[in-house]
Amino acid sequence: MKYALLLMGHTNDPECGEEGGASPEEFFAFDKEITEAGVVVSSFALEDPDQGTVVGSDDTGERVVSAGPFAEVREFVGGAYIIEVASIDEAIAWARKSPASAPGGHVEIRPLAPY
Numbered sequence: 001m002k003y004a005l006l007l008m009g010h011t012n013d014p015e016c017g018e019e020g021g022a023s024p025e026e027f028f029a030f031d032k033e034i035t036e037a038g039v040v041v042s043s044f045a046l047e048d049p050d051q052g053t054v055v056g057s058d059d060t061g062e063r064v065v066s067a068g069p070f071a072e073v074r075e076f077v078g079g080a081y082i083i084e085v086a087s088i089d090e091a092i093a094w095a096r097k098s099p100a101s102a103p104g105g106h107v108e109i110r111p112l113a114p115y
Contacts, residue, residue: 002041002112003091005081007100010074022099030098034081039094045079078105082112 034040050068058064078100085091088109095107 001087001091002082002084003088004108004110004112005083005091005095005098006077006108006110007079007081007098007105008075008108009078009100009105010076022102022105026099033097034083034094039083039085039090041082041084043079043081046077049076 031043035043052068054066054068056064056066081094083091083094085094088111091109095101095109098107099105101107
């Protein structure tokens with residue numbers, strides 16, 4: 001079964017109550033381990049949210065484009081892995097190993113839809 005491991009982080013906003021986070025070296029080590037295990041289908045890292053662009057609708061239904069930075073963003077996806085493993089338990093085991101699941105972040109696990 002294929003799962004997305006969404007690596008979630010927090011901004012450095014003191015109101016978030018979260019500080020620190022894992023070092024780049026911890027993420028590099030995790031990436032090496034999960035890749036060498038042969039379960040990675042694909043992976044990517046994202047730039048910070050202030051580099052993003054959002055397309056949405058205003059009150060009239062008109063499509064509008066907004067550029068970052070977004071002050072209201074407290075939690076964001078920093079990257080993701082698509083993995084193929086035999087069970088949700090294996091996906092959870094990989095998520096627990098991820099530095100993103102340390103204090104200051106978390107990993108959301110989502111099964112990929114079969115279509």
